[in-house]
Amino acid sequence: xxxxxxxxxxxxxxxxxxxxxxxxxxxxxxxxxxxxxxxxxxxxxxxxxxxxxxxxxxxxxxxxxxxxxxxxxxxxxxxxxxxxxxxxxxxxxxxxxxxxxxxxxxxxxxxxxxxxxxxxxxxxxxxxxxxxxxxxxxxxxxxxxxxxxxxxxxxxxxxxxxxxxxxxxxxxxxxxxxxxxxxxxxxxxxxxxxxxxxxxxxxxxxxxxxxxxxxxxxxxxxxxxxxxxxxxxxxxxxxxxxxxxxxxxxxxxxxxxxxxxxxxxxxxxxxxxxxxxxxxxxxxxxxxxxxxxxxxxxxxxxxxxxxxxxxxxxxxxxxxxxxxxxxxxxxxxxxxxxxxxxxxxxxxxxxxxxxxxxxxxxxxxxxxxxxxxxxxxxxx
Numbered sequence: 001x002x003x004x005x006x007x008x009x010x011x012x013x014x015x016x017x018x019x020x021x022x023x024x025x026x027x028x029x030x031x032x033x034x035x036x037x038x039x040x041x042x043x044x045x046x047x048x049x050x051x052x053x054x055x056x057x058x059x060x061x062x063x064x065x066x067x068x069x070x071x072x073x074x075x076x077x078x079x080x081x082x083x084x085x086x087x088x089x090x091x092x093x094x095x096x097x098x099x100x101x102x103x104x105x106x107x108x109x110x111x112x113x114x115x116x117x118x119x120x121x122x123x124x125x126x127x128x129x130x131x132x133x134x135x136x137x138x139x140x141x142x143x144x145x146x147x148x149x150x151x152x153x154x155x156x157x158x159x160x161x162x163x164x165x166x167x168x169x170x171x172x173x174x175x176x177x178x179x180x181x182x183x184x185x186x187x188x189x190x191x192x193x194x195x196x197x198x199x200x201x202x203x204x205x206x207x208x209x210x211x212x213x214x215x216x217x218x219x220x221x222x223x224x225x226x227x228x229x230x231x232x233x234x235x236x237x238x239x240x241x242x243x244x245x246x247x248x249x250x251x252x253x254x255x256x257x258x259x260x261x262x263x264x265x266x267x268x269x270x271x272x273x274x275x276x277x278x279x280x281x282x283x284x285x286x287x288x289x290x291x292x293x294x295x296x297x298x299x300x301x302x303x304x305x306x307x308x309x310x311x312x313x314x315x316x317x318x319x320x321x322x323x324x325x326x327x328x329x330x331x332x333x334x335x336x337x338x339x340x341x342x343x344x345x346x347x348x349x350x351x352x353x354x355x356x357x358x359x360x361x362x363x364x365x366x367x368x369x370x371x372x373x374x375x376x377x378x379x380x
Contacts, residue, residue, distance in 0.1 A: 004178065005132060008112055011071070011175035012136035013143065015108050018078045018167040019101040020144030023047050025164070026085065026094040029157045035091055043091075046098035051106030051336040058107035059329025062114050063322060066180045070111035071172070078104035078168035086161035097161075104168070106332055114325040117316040118181050124262045126316055130309035131257035138251040198327060203318045206372050207311065208334055210270060213369045214307050215335045217277050220362045221246065221300060227355050228285070229293065238290040242297045249301030257309055266310040271373035274366050276303040281363025285356035314376060 027040045035043075062070050081100030084093050116133055120126045144164070151160035198204060222243065229239035257264070280300050287293050311331070319327040353361065 005116065005129060007174045008116065008178060009133060009136045011171040011173075012108065012112055012133070013140045014167045014171035014174070015071075015074060015078055016105050016137055016140035017144035017147070018082055018164045018171075019047065019105040020141050021148035021164045021167070022082055022085065022097055022101045022144075022161070024145040025148045025152060025157060025160050026098060028152065029085075029089055030091055030094060032157075033091065039091065043095055043098055046095055047102035048336040050099045050103035052333050054103045055106055055110065055329040055332040055336070056326065057329075058110050059114070059325040059327070059332075061107075062111040062325035062328075067111050067115040067178055068175070068180060070107055071175050074104040074108035074111075075168040075172045077101070077107075078171075079165050082161050082165035082167075086158050086165060089157055089161070106336065108171075110325060110328045110332055113312060113328045115178075115181065117312065117324055117328075118321065120316070123313065123317065126313040127264060127266070127309055128258040130312040131254050133312075134254045134305075134308045135251060138247060138254070141247070198319065198323060198330065201318070203376065204315075204327065206376060207314055207318065208331065210274070210369060210373050210376070211307075211311050211331055212334050212338060213366050213372075214270075214274065214277070214304060214311075215338050216362060217281070217300075217304060217366055219338060220281075220358060221297075224355055224358055225293070225297070228359075229290075231355065232288055232290075232293075234290050234293075242290065242294045245294050246297040246301035249298040250305030253302045253305035254309065257306060264310070266314045267373055267376040269306050269310045270314075270376065271370045273303045273307050274370040274373055276300075278363040278367030278370070281359045281366070284359050 023044065027043055030040050030043055058070065077100045081097040081104065084100075085097040113130075113133065116129045117126065120129050144167070148160050148164060151163055225242055226239050229242065234242075277300060280296050280303070284293070284296050287296060312328075315327055315331065316324060
């Protein structure tokens with residue numbers, strides 16, 4: 001990993017840590033102020049909702065203006081979001097903060113993914129840079145909540161939000177010296193292309209479907225494991241450790257991927273992850289102890305942790321260079337729409353077929369979807 005990529009990852013970490021910390025602090029403050037669980041659910045959904053509607057405009061903006069301008073606007077939005085929560089810690093403002101910090105994180109990730117994808121020169125480099133870049137969210141999802149939790153316990157909610165508002169400024173410190181890549185000039189025949197033209201491409205549609213299947217697996221694991229653990233009589237710390245093992249395993253495999261990227265084929269890794277996930281989802285409901293659930297969680301983290309770099313590498317190979325930002329945006333839209341809708345669907349399904357049934361159903365769908373992954377072509 002070179003110095004330029006390290007600076008971009010550092011910028012991503014600090015900007016997303018602002019959102020991750022706000023995502024912890026805002027619901028806790030809402031509950032502290034007497035808001036209902038339903039209200040807190042709406043608040044959490046708002047962090048992903050903005051990214052659904054802003055992703056496509058953000059992708060097109062990145063295609064036109066590169067990296068720094070989208071990043072600067074994202075920094076301003078994130079500072080404003082956390083700063084408003086510090087100044088006016090009431091529920092309507094917390095909702096606005098969720099929209100601002102969530103949207104900022106989504107727009108920044110699109111610009112960063114587009115930039116590093118264009119900077120890579122070979123398929124192997126694509127897999128390597130996206131493996132390194134995928135470490136950013138794992139680090140920020142620890143840094144933001146951990147820092148926010150410490151500040152809440154020792155200094156209160158206002159100062160926690162205030163500290164989080166400085167994180168995006170640190171992000172800009174790392175990103176501000178990044179070298180912009182030459183702009184992509186659209187040929188005349190491409191100037192009037194629309195999003196639906198991109199969606200008509202069979203390989204792109206196939207990749208989006210595969211990515212949606214796998215992102216749903218992240219959502220179902222995060223949603224179902226606490227419920228399943230509670231049914232098993234596990235403590236909160238044990239359930240947290242099970243989910244923590246998943247996150248650590250996903251991060252570890254992303255550290256290892258760049259070392260073996262030259263020997264990996266994207267569609268093989270993705271299909272293997274889907275089959276492994278289907279098997280583990282089939283086993284999960286039968287395990288009873290925290291240790292056994294933790295082992296399943298770690299194995300699942302290793303499998304799903306390989307997916308994002310492979311998906312992003314494939315995406316940049318099958319889409320035109322002048323539409324990379326737009327293609328990344330469509331992927332972000334699909335993931336965040338899933339994050340908004342899937343927990344509600346899982347909750348409804350759990351009441352109808354049971355929590356174990358949710359695992360088995362999603363596992364069966366993902367296993368059947370592995371055929372789509374095998375159909376992804378290798379572009380060399």
